[in-house]
Amino acid sequence: MNDKPNVIVCICDQLRAFEVGCYGNPVIQTPHIDRLAAAGVRFQHAVSTNPVCMPARSSLVSGQYSRTCMGALGNVSEPDENGRPVVASWPPQGRVHLPEPTIAEQFQAAGYETALIGKWHIHAAPELVGFDYTLHPRVNHRHTGQEFVENGGPPRVVDGFSVKYESDRVLDFLAADRDNPFFLYYSISPPHMPLADAPEEYLTMYDPADIPFRPNVFQDGGMAYDEHWFKVYLWDFLYYSQQLPHTMELPEGFDLGAMIALYYGLTTWVDDMLGRMMEGLRSNGLLENTIVVFTSDHGDNLGSHHRFNKGLLIEESIRIPMIFHAPWLWEAGVNSSQVAQLVDIMPTVLEASGCSVPAQAQGRDLTPVLAGERDQLEENWGFIETSGGEIGIRTPDHLFGRQIFGKEGIDEGETSSFYDLRSDPYEMNNLAGTGQQAEREVELDDLLTEWDERTPWMENTKV
Numbered sequence: 001m002n003d004k005p006n007v008i009v010c011i012c013d014q015l016r017a018f019e020v021g022c023y024g025n026p027v028i029q030t031p032h033i034d035r036l037a038a039a040g041v042r043f044q045h046a047v048s049t050n051p052v053c054m055p056a057r058s059s060l061v062s063g064q065y066s067r068t069c070m071g072a073l074g075n076v077s078e079p080d081e082n083g084r085p086v087v088a089s090w091p092p093q094g095r096v097h098l099p100e101p102t103i104a105e106q107f108q109a110a111g112y113e114t115a116l117i118g119k120w121h122i123h124a125a126p127e128l129v130g131f132d133y134t135l136h137p138r139v140n141h142r143h144t145g146q147e148f149v150e151n152g153g154p155p156r157v158v159d160g161f162s163v164k165y166e167s168d169r170v171l172d173f174l175a176a177d178r179d180n181p182f183f184l185y186y187s188i189s190p191p192h193m194p195l196a197d198a199p200e201e202y203l204t205m206y207d208p209a210d211i212p213f214r215p216n217v218f219q220d221g222g223m224a225y226d227e228h229w230f231k232v233y234l235w236d237f238l239y240y241s242q243q244l245p246h247t248m249e250l251p252e253g254f255d256l257g258a259m260i261a262l263y264y265g266l267t268t269w270v271d272d273m274l275g276r277m278m279e280g281l282r283s284n285g286l287l288e289n290t291i292v293v294f295t296s297d298h299g300d301n302l303g304s305h306h307r308f309n310k311g312l313l314i315e316e317s318i319r320i321p322m323i324f325h326a327p328w329l330w331e332a333g334v335n336s337s338q339v340a341q342l343v344d345i346m347p348t349v350l351e352a353s354g355c356s357v358p359a360q361a362q363g364r365d366l367t368p369v370l371a372g373e374r375d376q377l378e379e380n381w382g383f384i385e386t387s388g389g390e391i392g393i394r395t396p397d398h399l400f401g402r403q404i405f406g407k408e409g410i411d412e413g414e415t416s417s418f419y420d421l422r423s424d425p426y427e428m429n430n431l432a433g434t435g436q437q438a439e440r441e442v443e444l445d446d447l448l449t450e451w452d453e454r455t456p457w458m459e460n461t462k463v
Contacts, residue, residue, distance in 0.1 A: 004110070005329075006182045007183045011188070012270045016299030018299075019191075030268065041325075041334075053140075055073060062103075063358070063362060065455055073386065114130055143163055143197040146165075174277075191270060211264070214304050217256060229308035234262075289328075292323075294323045298318065299319050313392045314399075337396060339382045341383075343363035345363070347363045348364075415441075418433075
């Protein structure tokens, strides 16, 4: 057994906490996630640092907020010959973002073997930021016909579903002989769209009639519906970029329930891949010396407030599952006191592994909470940035937001939202400026202002 524990960070794409069994969903089948949570520590209040793919993932691997590690709040892409954003995500061969040491570099410096398997979507080649072995899709958001890039080499199309291919490579990695401990960043693409590009068993697993709807998907008695977004969910860039003929019409009778049923199916697909990974750990004798973290980069609006995709300062966009599993280190349980964030994962697993945490890390070490030494840290809140220029603070009870720039018609610094999530979990009653809970509103405003002023932008660039 290694003196230092192995570490796996398993992240999926666009899975909100409300669609996981151990977070209270009565219909979804997520037995492997639920089993991991039952033996680990599950954070009830876990939030994305920025509910968009690239900023969220950059925050996780850097331990910094997106303004600091990217100098940007949204996804960054290059235009094609027609001026449209390129869907392909082949990382540039230069360190465009992540100027400070990453989680992989810190593990590498401590003598770990480091590996990336699965979606990357960060604007720096993984080989340049601490990964010894890399295998990632060249094109994001497709599950068949996928091109993979291995160790920075030429792309190669693989047969079958990319999710299964990545899972097989994870099992190969876990079965390999090695003398040193390992850090594995395993990134699973679903349940991010395209929802129609999945094995048949997951496409037909759930009956739309059984889907439980959040109350905020209704407005004036009408359920959320958007033909354009439904097509994006089904086919992603094959619809909005390539305009393929089969993507131009929705299936007959397709509605929100049908869409969420597919989302549930792809969530169970993620769960099955986590189960394969955990069985790989067991069969190779690694389970008792491997810290496993399971999470998502952000949530999915799925029609709440009649909004789709992600990127908003609302619960559906920001709430994510977050589970730390290391039964020999931490007693199993549910923490309902501490707000945890993606930016906290880096310092937490480095500290738990006895590795050095870089001084530039902005996340918090959660090990005192995981070890049961205390229910919450002194700073019990999470700060959130969004691609629309809205920033916010999430406490166990409240969500407060302010627009800082970039939204037409709203002055810089104007409060945009203030919700008491104890009495209003679906955010139907915005208390901003009403005078209700005024003292708490001012307190959260001050905390957010202080964070905004002290958290630096990379190269002082706001893009």
